[in-house]
Amino acid sequence: xxxxxxxxxxxxxxxxxxxxxxxxxxxxxxxxxxxxxxxxxxxxxxxxxxxxxxxxxxxxxxxxxxxxxxxxxxxxxxxxxxxxxxxxxxxxxxxxxxxxxxxxxxxxxxxxxxxxxxxxxxxxxxxxxxxxxxxxxxxxxxxxxxxxxxxxxxxxxxxxxxxxxxxxxxxxxxxxxxxxxxxxxxxxxxxxxxxxxxxxxxxxxxxxxxxxxxxxxxxxxxxxxxxxxxxxxxxxxxxxxxxxxxxxxxxxxxxxxxxxxxxxxxxxxxxxxxxxxxxxxxxxxxxxxxxxxxxxxxxxxxxxxxxxxx
Numbered sequence: 001x002x003x004x005x006x007x008x009x010x011x012x013x014x015x016x017x018x019x020x021x022x023x024x025x026x027x028x029x030x031x032x033x034x035x036x037x038x039x040x041x042x043x044x045x046x047x048x049x050x051x052x053x054x055x056x057x058x059x060x061x062x063x064x065x066x067x068x069x070x071x072x073x074x075x076x077x078x079x080x081x082x083x084x085x086x087x088x089x090x091x092x093x094x095x096x097x098x099x100x101x102x103x104x105x106x107x108x109x110x111x112x113x114x115x116x117x118x119x120x121x122x123x124x125x126x127x128x129x130x131x132x133x134x135x136x137x138x139x140x141x142x143x144x145x146x147x148x149x150x151x152x153x154x155x156x157x158x159x160x161x162x163x164x165x166x167x168x169x170x171x172x173x174x175x176x177x178x179x180x181x182x183x184x185x186x187x188x189x190x191x192x193x194x195x196x197x198x199x200x201x202x203x204x205x206x207x208x209x210x211x212x213x214x215x216x217x218x219x220x221x222x223x224x225x226x227x228x229x230x231x232x233x234x235x236x237x238x239x240x241x242x243x244x245x246x247x248x249x250x251x252x253x254x255x256x257x258x259x260x261x262x263x264x265x266x267x268x269x270x271x272x273x274x275x276x277x278x279x280x281x282x283x284x285x286x287x288x289x290x291x292x293x294x295x296x297x298x299x300x301x302x303x304x305x306x307x308x309x310x
Contacts, residue, residue, distance in 0.1 A: 041244040042253035049150070049250055051133045056308075057146035063258035068095040068306045070145060072136055074127060074152040086127035086135055086152075088216065091143065093305045099265045102305055103220075104143075104298070105213045105274040111287040112142045122287065144299045145306060149251050157246025158199075159192025161223060164238040167191045168222035170215075176204045195219050210274060217272040224267075 053060075061069045075088030089106045108124040115137040116130050126138040132150050140147045162168055168190050175185040178201040181194060190198055199219045205211030251259075275298050277290035303310045 039253055041240040042256060044244040045247050045249050047248040049132050054146040061148055063262055066096045066262045069148045071149045071151055072139055072147045076152055086124050093302055094263055094266045095305050096263045096266045100269045101266045103272045107288045109288040111289050112138060114138055115141050143302055145302045151247060151249040153247045158196045160242040162195045163192035164242040165223055165226035168195055168226055170218050170222050213274055
């Protein structure tokens with residue numbers, strides 16, 4: 001069954017920015033075998049930003065020394081003449097010494113100080129107001145850690161990348177029907193459009209947005225597994241094409257290659273979490289409010305993972 005075409009105009013969960021970074025880390029031999037294709041894709045993806053060096057990091061990250069680093073993953077709904085909003089924001093921290101990668105989801109309605117605006121608003125408005133730079137600055141202040149890099153994906157890229165790796169298999173917690181497609185309980189296989197809808201459903205899930213974000217991360221893991229498999233070597237043209245057409249990042253080709261070379265061990269343990277808080281109505285607007293104690297705990301955990309002083 002096909003989803004209603006009008007559904008495409010709605011905001012979709014934008015989760016696949018994580019695929020870009022984690023595929024780079026996971027498939028060293030894969031990338032080296034198709035270096036020239038990667039070179040072309042990297043040139044297409046690279047988009048530098050006008051952002052001063054973070055005050056929260058005294059020295060540049062040196063990948064050759066296997067130093068921990070962070071990436072802000074943005075899923076955006078871009079339209080002609082409109083920058084859109086980053087309805088998915090995931091902070092990924094990578095520590096090859098501990099052989100761990102952490103993915104922290106930040107709910108889009110989280111109430112924070114918008115750096116550069118001087119007032120509080122929903123965190124996903126930062127991108128709408130000031131693009132990648134303001135989004136990075138706002139997340140950096142909120143979490144009190146340096147945000148070293150970013151990866152931004154357009155919503156259309158989700159199904160393209162899933163299809164490029166040949167689809168994904170996930171374990172569904174409960175059966176539901178969404179946009180005319182039934183997702184049975186248990187292990188199911190999804191193509192690109194189905195994976196997009198699977199990770200988008202929220203209202204039927206008793207966990208609400210928490211359940212949706214859990215499915216988002218589940219699909220990310222599945223794409224990483226498929227993308228790093230030997231069988232995907234035959235599809236590298238499609239995979240790089242989908243990535244190059246839909247993802248922008250300030251990582252250079254040399255930095256990507258160094259990540260491949262020095263950080264593969266960090267994919268051995270990938271943990272996923274979401275910062276917790278409470279939904280509140282403030283001036284008739286819904287916000288997700290994170291208690292100070294929770295924010296400090298998350299900040300401390302991230303600093304520890306990045307080997308920074310707390």
